[in-house]
Amino acid sequence: MKILVTGGAGFIGSHIVDRYLKLGHEVVVVDDLSSGSAANVNSAARFHLMDVRSREFSTLLELERPDVINHHAAQISVPASVQNPRLDADVNILGLLNLLEGAVRSGVKKVIFISSGGAIYGESAMYPTDESAPLEPMSPYAIAKAVSESYLRFYRHHHGLDYTTLRYSNVYGPRQVSHGEAGVVSIFMDRLLEGRPCHLYHFEGEPQGMIRDYVFVGDVVEANVAALDRGSGEAFNIATSRETTTRQLFDLVFENLRELAGIEPSLAEPVPGPARPGDIRRSCLLIEKAREGLGWTPATSIEEGIRKTVEWRLESNGK
Numbered sequence: 551m552k553i554l555v556t557g558g559a560g561f562i563g564s565h566i567v568d569r570y571l572k573l574g575h576e577v578v579v580v581d582d583l584s585s586g587s588a589a590n591v592n593s594a595a596r597f598h599l600m601d602v603r604s605r606e607f608s609t610l611l612e613l614e615r616p617d618v619i620n621h622h623a624a625q626i627s628v629p630a631s632v633q634n635p636r637l638d639a640d641v642n643i644l645g646l647l648n649l650l651e652g653a654v655r656s657g658v659k660k661v662i663f664i665s666s667g668g669a670i671y672g673e674s675a676m677y678p679t680d681e682s683a684p685l686e687p688m689s690p691y692a693i694a695k696a697v698s699e700s701y702l703r704f705y706r707h708h709h710g711l712d713y714t715t716l717r718y719s720n721v722y723g724p725r726q727v728s729h730g731e732a733g734v735v736s737i738f739m740d741r742l743l744e745g746r747p748c749h750l751y752h753f754e755g756e757p758q759g760m761i762r763d764y765v766f767v768g769d770v771v772e773a774n775v776a777a778l779d780r781g782s783g784e785a786f787n788i789a790t791s792r793e794t795t796t797r798q799l800f801d802l803v804f805e806n807l808r809e810l811a812g813i814e815p816s817l818a819e820p821v822p823g824p825a826r827p828g829d830i831r832r833s834c835l836l837i838e839k840a841r842e843g844l845g846w847t848p849a850t851s852i853e854e855g856i857r858k859t860v861e862w863r864l865e866s867n868g869k
């Protein structure tokens with residue numbers, strides 16, 4: 551099948567491109583390299599340096615006529631969306647509309663859309679949170695993701711354009727850099743390797759930090775394989791259902807780096823700091839729907855995933 555991956559030069563999208571190619575699909579990548587890197591793009595894919603908001607992109611869709619569009623391109627920073635909601639909406643809402651209009655015109659059969667289960671439910675009343683929980687987005691980034699999901703329903707209903715939405719929790723793994731929604735693993739690794747103390751942001755009275763559900767990128771990739779021909783017109787949480795505090799995550803990264811790179815024991819205590827605008831206290835997602843609807847289940851524990859990520863970071867550091 552011919553698959554066009556937007557954001558295919560980014561952290562998660564580039565792993566998906568690799569996997570689709572390995573499965574024998576023809577892959578076209580569109581990315582403006584605003585946060586991704588050309589070095590991540592598999593040389594067996596056809597790469598177009600392009601903005602998903604542009605007219606060029608609509609033209610490209612009509613030329614390429616892919617069977618499926620996998621949409622990973624986005625403005626991904628929650629703090630940036632709080633500072634500049636217009637820019638966030640421009641990329642994340644108008645970019646999606648440009649894609650959907652082009653998809654209808656060029657006979658695309660399905661869009662795989664990437665939403666954020668870590669952000670759209672806000673402070674949920676139920677943990678782990680399932681897909682039927684009310685959407686309570688608390689940042690412009692999360693609002694844009696929630697609205698995008700509504701647009702997808704509209705295009706399916708009105709134009710017959712099929713979709714599957716994957717609501718990721720906090721994704722981590724090789725190729726992640728420190729600017730993202732869940733760049734915390736990369737931020738900790740960077741700072742510790744530079745011999746600088748880490749910050750642990752937390753709400754008052756919760757010194758262990760925020761609670762998150764961290765999912766390894768290799769597992770996320772398999773959900774994108776399943777979504778090629780399953781999960782029609784549905785949204786699925788892609789997560790682990792396991793809660794990890796920022797402190798537990800920090801300790802895991804620290805211990806691995808101490809063992810593998812001999813970093814200073816004096817860096818073992820992170821510096822506390824206040825939660826940032828748009829932060830939520832707790833996020834943990836139920837994944838039964840993805841088990842049933844996509845036949846997907848995560849295979850990597852956080853201990854194993856952090857180990858692999860630290861090993862990748864040290865290898866790419868030339869250590």
Ligand SMILES: NC(=O)c1ccc[n+]([C@@H]2O[C@H](COP(=O)([O-])OP(=O)(O)OC[C@H]3O[C@@H](n4cnc5c(N)ncnc54)[C@H](O)[C@@H]3O)[C@@H](O)[C@H]2O)c1
Nearest residue numbers: 557559560561562582583584585586601602623624721732
């Ligand atoms: N990382 C996470 O934990 C997480 C969690 C939930 C959802 N997501 C979603 O997953 C997707 C991928 O995120 P990521 O973590 O790999 O981030 P990333 O920044 O590595 O990837 C995004 C890619 O999109 C490209 N891009 C941005 N704006 C573009 C535009 N206007 N036109 C073309 N390309 C553009 C960037 O250059 C980059 O390569 C995003 O939609 C993000 O919202 C990520």
